[in-house]
Amino acid sequence: MTSETGSEESASLDTGVPHVARVYNYWLGGTDNFAADRAAGEQAMRAFPAIALSARSNRAFLARAVHFLAEEAGIRQFLDIGTGIPSANNTHQVAQAAAPQARVVYVDYDPIVLRHAQALLAGSSEGQTSYIEADLRDPRRIIDGAAATLDLGQPVAVMLLAILQHIGDDDDPYQIVATLMEALAPGSYLTISHPASDIDAEAMAKMAAALNQTMAEKVTFRDRDAVGRFFTGLDLAEPGLVQASKWRPASEAEANRPAALWAGVAETR
């Protein structure tokens, strides 16, 4: 168990300003949030009432994707960037249930997530988990930090779930993802879920405007083509880039749940 702390670039724990980790925690029914986060969360729910269900569909996609990676693709190393406040079915729990020796590195830049790192680090005795406080906009630092826990000569699954919408086009999110993936061995995987600008388009645009008025992290929702570009040069696993609830759903009911996100899992060559 290791945890790297003390990044000067980290978001400060300002409880008067809504932050996405805590707003998302509120949507998921958690209690690790403050009045400002709840107010921003409520305002977003007025614009897009299905956001809480959509957040749950995203968590369900996370669990199915990690299970697929550990069970079917044989992946034993995970780099989960934009971890969020621990919830049900965190990456290490799903991965280590399938493969107890799985190693997981978590990365987030919100100090409140760091406060929960101990819960994230309580993995299986055979596996290893660690936490790095870092900003996705500095992918080299993430790779260098991850190398302390992961063997970068072996495949790694990079998990970027509901985080890339916080990297605006000015920060070149495509180059950030390419830098991460180029540092990894062939047979590595990229998993993305990304809020959509072309599912429930009108309500999602209203919600984006509401969040961008209040929240510390600004959002850029993207359409299916723009999300698909993150997977350029990679081989998408079946069923490809689809609405998050339609990625290998466990049941018809799960497939039909609201999910205003595009989601996919792809392998490097």
Ligand SMILES: C[S@@+](CC[C@H](N)C(=O)[O-])C[C@H]1O[C@@H](n2cnc3c(N)ncnc32)[C@H](O)[C@@H]1O
């Ligand atoms: C909406 S939550 C998603 C949590 C989790 N990945 C999931 O899908 O359930 C987004 C997370 O990304 C983190 N985040 C946002 N921008 C970030 C950045 N530039 N670097 C690191 N973490 C970031 C937030 O602090 C938050 O915990």
